[in-house]
Amino acid sequence: MVENSLADTERELRPRTAPQIALNEIAQAIGAQSSRDVDGVVASGICLNSRAIQPGDLYAALPGAKRHGADFASQAVAAGAVAILTDHDAAARLENEGSLPAGTPVLVAQDPRYAAGIAAKFLYGTTPDAPAMFGVTGTNGKTTTTYFLRSLLGAMGHKTGLIGTIEIVADEEVIPSVLTTPEATQLHGILARMRESGVTAAAMEVSSHAIEYRRIEGLNFKVAGFTNLTQDHLDLHGTMEDYFATKARLFTPEFASRGVVLIDSEWGERLAQVARDAGLPVVTLSTASAAGAVTADWTVTAVERSGLGHDFTLTHRDGETVRAHTGLPGDFNVANAALALTMIIAADVMPLEKLQQLLDAHDPLSANVPGRMEVVGHAPAAIVDFAHNPDAMVRALEAVRPGTEGRVIVVFGATGERDQAKRPIMGAIAARGADVVIITDDDPHDEDEQTIRTAVLEGTTNEALSMGAAAPEVFEIFPRAQAIKEAVRLATPADTILVAGRGHEVWQEVKGVNLPLDDRVELREALAARHDGGIDHTSVGETAPESPDNGTAE
Ligand SMILES: CC(=O)N[C@H]1[C@@H](OP(=O)(O)OP(=O)(O)OC[C@H]2O[C@@H](n3ccc(=O)[nH]c3=O)[C@H](O)[C@@H]2O)O[C@H](CO)[C@@H](O)[C@@H]1O[C@H](C)C(=O)N[C@@H](C)C(=O)N[C@H](CCC(=O)O)C(=O)O
Numbered sequence: 001m002v003e004n005s006l007a008d009t010e011r012e013l014r015p016r017t018a019p020q021i022a023l024n025e026i027a028q029a030i031g032a033q034s035s036r037d038v039d040g041v042v043a044s045g046i047c048l049n050s051r052a053i054q055p056g057d058l059y060a061a062l063p064g065a066k067r068h069g070a071d072f073a074s075q076a077v078a079a080g081a082v083a084i085l086t087d088h089d090a091a092a093r094l095e096n097e098g099s100l101p102a103g104t105p106v107l108v109a110q111d112p113r114y115a116a117g118i119a120a121k122f123l124y125g126t127t128p129d130a131p132a133m134f135g136v137t138g139t140n141g142k143t144t145t146t147y148f149l150r151s152l153l154g155a156m157g158h159k160t161g162l163i164g165t166i167e168i169v170a171d172e173e174v175i176p177s178v179l180t181t182p183e184a185t186q187l188h189g190i191l192a193r194m195r196e197s198g199v200t201a202a203a204m205e206v207s208s209h210a211i212e213y214r215r216i217e218g219l220n221f222k223v224a225g226f227t228n229l230t231q232d233h234l235d236l237h238g239t240m241e242d243y244f245a246t247k248a249r250l251f252t253p254e255f256a257s258r259g260v261v262l263i264d265s266e267w268g269e270r271l272a273q274v275a276r277d278a279g280l281p282v283v284t285l286s287t288a289s290a291a292g293a294v295t296a297d298w299t300v301t302a303v304e305r306s307g308l309g310h311d312f313t314l315t316h317r318d319g320e321t322v323r324a325h326t327g328l329p330g331d332f333n334v335a336n337a338a339l340a341l342t343m344i345i346a347a348d349v350m351p352l353e354k355l356q357q358l359l360d361a362h363d364p365l366s367a368n369v370p371g372r373m374e375v376v377g378h379a380p381a382a383i384v385d386f387a388h389n390p391d392a393m394v395r396a397l398e399a400v401r402p403g404t405e406g407r408v409i410v411v412f413g414a415t416g417e418r419d420q421a422k423r424p425i426m427g428a429i430a431a432r433g434a435d436v437v438i439i440t441d442d443d444p445h446d447e448d449e450q451t452i453r454t455a456v457l458e459g460t461t462n463e464a465l466s467m468g469a470a471a472p473e474v475f476e477i478f479p480r481a482q483a484i485k486e487a488v489r490l491a492t493p494a495d496t497i498l499v500a501g502r503g504h505e506v507w508q509e510v511k512g513v514n515l516p517l518d519d520r521v522e523l524r525e526a527l528a529a530r531h532d533g534g535i536d537h538t539s540v541g542e543t544a545p546e547s548p549d550n551g552t553a554e
């Protein structure tokens with residue numbers, strides 16, 4: 001079952017017409033040595049997972065954190081791989097073990113992870129401008145900014161592509177997404193598929209995992225954009241310095257032709273400098289809220305609330321201006337919209353006057369972004385957002401406060417296994433930003449749910465203790481669907497419910513099992529039940545959650 005689905009997924013990330021490339025040409029392109037004569041051997045794809053191999057593939061057997069891909073080389077060959085690409089040690093081991101069918105060619109590269117990306121580039125024929133690539137990195141805002149970019153590119157007349165957390169889109173075709181940034185071998189395949197569909201420009205999220213695991217090898221972005229850097233993924237990077245250094249690798253001429261850096265934070269200022277030092281042309285951007293001593297190339301000015309979103313002006317240091325609007329709630333969406341717009345301006349493909357006409361005519365920066373400040377209901381206002389790290393949590397809570405006459409009720413949890421340090425921090429942020437805090441489960445993965453909730457709860461209760469009368473009410477309620485129901489039950493029409501952390505996600509992973517769970521569906525159903533009259537309007541404080549499973553802590 002799993003084998004099938006992985007192979008099926010892999011097929012969707014390839015061109016419909018497979019290339020036929022001589023293995024010795026690939027070996028030459030990556031500077032690999034071959035264990036035997038490969039004349040006449042042809043590869044039609046490349047894959048780094050034995051379980052996703054398509055017949056005719058070159059299997060890239062990579063050293064991993066848990067296993068070495070060479071352990072699965074014979075499975076890959078059994079599935080149809082025509083050759084193996086790996087490192088010296090693994091190649092020697094395979095030779096000694098004699099586990100491969102006689103005659104299977106093994107290409108040997110010093111760094112097979114790097115070589116796999118370059119081989120994929122060669123095999124699928126990736127070139128820098130077909131499609132023109134706009135890459136976005138940063139802790140938060142990547143998905144939103146890429147949706148804005150795609151919308152802008154579409155308004156400009158491009159056939160567009162999108163690669164990111166929610167989905168991969170090649171013109172009209174939508175392919176489900178597994179990773180935020182797919183593997184290098186898949187990325188080059190996706191770009192080939194986009195070319196088949198006539199896609200001329202694409203927006204792509206670049207996660208820090210992708211940079212660390214060399215998934216962007218062989219790509220060159222027309223423009224790379226940076227949103228921000230705040231605490232997340234320290235399980236992978238160890239320190240913020242390392243996290244920063246990883247992000248900075250995207251902003252070098254190897255991977256980009258130009259960078260647009262939001263310099264609202266010190267990390268942004270540093271990145272602009274580091275990128276320039278690396279020889280990359282950099283355009284800087286700052287939002288009005290953080291206007292300080294630094295003068296950016298473009299500054300966001302005249303920000304005004306407009307419906308749920310904002311109107312704003314982008315002003316160049318030379319005085320040129322562009323007026324824009326985003327319909328998405330939250331100051332941070334002004335930053336995301338301004339970044340997308342500045343990336344288009346930096347690409348230097350359209351006069352500002354023409355761009356202004358497109359902005360006025362199409363409102364491209366109001367594109368719907370699934371699970372990002374997605375408004376699911378009114379009175380009480382009910383919003384689902386993907387905020388799942390400290391900074392995003394602060395921003396999401398700040399975004400809902402101004403429009404809320406009553407109380408802000410937040411429902412959230414923390415993911416299992418990943419960055420554990422952020423749990424109490426997010427708990428404390430919720431205490432400061434909400435009037436009612438409901439702590440529940442996110443994706444526990446293999447970890448004990450209670451342990452995760454306790455860590456979050458500790459942050460909330462400790463913070464609440466120091467807040468005196470301003471302390472929020474705090475509940476621990478699970479499972480998540482029940483927590484959402486309780487939030488709706490507790491809310492008055494003047495309140496806002498923010499369900500944070502899972503956004504567009506439709507599965508909750510509990511100990512290897514994917515349980516169907518969509519916050520938007522749960523919230524809509526709970527609101528519908530309430531509007532049907534099935535709701536108890538008992539005021540907060542007079543009631544405790546009903547489920548016998550649920551604890552309450554204040
Ligand atoms: C932590 C992380 O990113 N790990 C990546 C890393 O895995 P690893 O080094 O542990 O690999 P391993 O399990 O030891 O296996 C070694 C090799 O054997 C291969 N293998 C393994 C088993 C098998 O049966 N057959 C087989 O061929 C694997 O494909 C791999 O190439 O290298 C693998 C490919 O070589 C990646 O697939 C894997 O990403 C996994 C799938 C993953 O879940 N990554 C997530 C955390 C991720 O990348 N997330 C970011 C977004 C993060 C965010 O913003 O929240 C993303 O871009 O999606």
Ligand SMILES: Nc1ncnc2c1ncn2[C@@H]1O[C@H](COP(=O)(O)OP(=O)(O)OP(=O)(O)O)[C@@H](O)[C@H]1O
Nearest residue numbers: 139140141142143144165332385386387392395396
């Ligand atoms: N520019 C921003 N600054 C801070 N927080 C933001 C910003 N943009 C969005 N957010 C918050 O972060 C959440 C995730 O936004 P988005 O999906 O656009 O970012 P992302 O970088 O793609 O996140 P991830 O990599 O975790 O998928 C949003 O739901 C919102 O709460």
